[in-house]
Amino acid sequence: MRRAVPPAVAASLGLFAADQAGAQTAVETPVADPFFRQRGQAVRDRPQPAYDAVGLKVGGFTLWPRLQSAAVFDDNxxxxxxxxxxxxxxxxxxDVTARSDWGRHQIQGYVRLDFDRNLNVSRESATDWRLGGAGRLDIAQGAHLTLALDLEHGHEARTAVGTDPLTVRPVAFDGVSARLAGRRTRGRLRLDASAEVQRRDYDDGADAAGALVKQDDRDRTTLTLTGRAAYALSPATAVYLQVAADDRDYRRVPSRPDRTSTGRETLTGVDFELGGLIRGDIALGHRRQTFDDPRFADLDGLGGRGRVTWFPTALTTVSVAAERAVADTGVVGAAGARRTDLCFSVDHELLRNLILSGRTAHVEDAYIGRDRTDRRFSAGLTADYRLNRRQGLTADLNWIDQASVGAAPGPRYRALWLILAAVARF
Structure with missing residues (x-):
């Protein structure tokens, strides 16, 4: 069963980066490229030849198999x-990731299973899976297309943002997403366009009295179209305009409000790099979400996101990120939430084979159609110790403190859990 913190494994469509730590390879990008932003290298992105897995060569592909066994101690x-x-x-x-080793074009695929067996509460046990693939077609110099497809079966964590723990078992869901994207770079101009379709279906649950807890009103299909034009002012700075539109089509349920909506967002931003010291991407603009059901007021206001990464030394990486957006939610009677997300993290390479990380985050959800605002503070510490190329140990401590205010407040709780894991990879 997935936890809200730390984040779930990234989809394969994210820049074709292998999911395993040892699967990362340095990309030779000409420094003359005005959109190259890797002069400063994050601690967790830096190759470690003495400890990185080399993978298994199979024809024109490399496979990175990985097995993690863990014990999770949860106090709530x-x-x-x-x-x-x-x-x-x-x-x-x-899990295993496969990636082509071709000079042009690229294909990548992955599959992951999560077997959770709770020793104290058997109904909290779950089996999840996720698989997907992505391909990149290099059309010409500076132009390519990518296509990605992901499938998953999962269970919603009790501590997931925007959910109420009403069911005796975690709510299960099935998801599928497909994405087509294109990029064209010509001199100082870069154009990006993408179309993504996501489908999410939730299984009904039951409460402590055995009554059915319907989840049909959460089933949805989301179409998102995004276009972006960037212009490089210098080899280290580019400005851009990004326009996005989404259509969130929810299943109609007679006894519940219709959550269907359409959204529009226009952002202007800048991405930059100050030598090898600071790298950032900051954008601000306008966001509007219009709901089909007249009982829900439209959202109209500030939108934006940003991330700044600081490299004070070669052994330390500090990151700050923020986002303001509209989020889907499982809260009954709410069409969604206006979400403000702030997070801060630090990674430090104490030894060549020992990386320590700390993180904090604050998430505020103001629900649409319900007088309720959730405020969540979370913090975590992680230690990754690599014994050699094939074995490693991980300790992860996480804490959540959630509060809720309003005429119809949600649950207030605190939770602390510790994960101790051993990792084997090739």
Missing amino acids: VFAAPTAPRAATTLRLTP
Whole structure:
């Protein structure tokens, strides 16, 4: 069962980066490229030849198999406001990524399984899976197309943002997403366009009394179209205009409000790099979300996102990120939430084979159609110790404190969990 923190594994469509730590390879990009932003290298992105997995060569492909076994100690397994119950979960996570080694074009695929067995509360056990692939077609110098497809079956974590723990078992869902994107770079001008379709279907659950907890009104299909034009002012700075539109088509349920909406967002931004010291991408603009159901007021206001990464030394990376957007939610009676997300993280390479990380985040969800605002603070510490190329150990400590205010407040709770894991990779 996935936790809200740390984040779930990234989809394969994200820049074709292999999911395994040892699967990362340095990309030779000409420094003359005005959009090249890798002069400063993050601690977790830097290759470590003595400890990175080399993978298995199979024809024109390289495979990176990986197996993680973990014990999860949770002091509030139900995310309950009172009388928290502690539990221990054993987790086994095998996954493999395959990527082509061709000089032009590229194909990548991955598959991942998550087997969770709770030793104290059997109904909290779950089996999830995720698989997908992506391909890049190099049309000409500076022009390519990418196509990606991802499938998944998962369970919603009790601590997931925007959910109420009403069911006796975690809510299961199935998802599929497809994305087509293109890029054209010519001199100082770069054009990007993408179209993405996501489908999410939730299974109904049951409450403690055995009554059915319907989830049909959460089923949705989302179409997102994005266009971006960037112009490089210098080899280290570019300005851009980004326009996005989305259509969120929810299943109509007679007894519940219709959550269907359309959104428009226009952002102007700048991405930059100050030598090898600071790298950033900041954009601000206007966001509007219009709902089909007249009971929900339209959202009209500030939108934006940004991320700044600082490299004070070669061994330390500091990142700050913020985003303001409209989020889907599982809260009954709400069409969505205006979300403000702030996070801060630090990675430090204490030893060549030991990386320590700390992070904090604050998420505020102001729900649409319901007088409720959730405020969540989270913090975490991680230690990754690599014994050699094939074995490693990980310790991950996470804490969440959620509060809720308004006429119809949600649950308030605190949760602390510790993950101790051993990793084998090739």
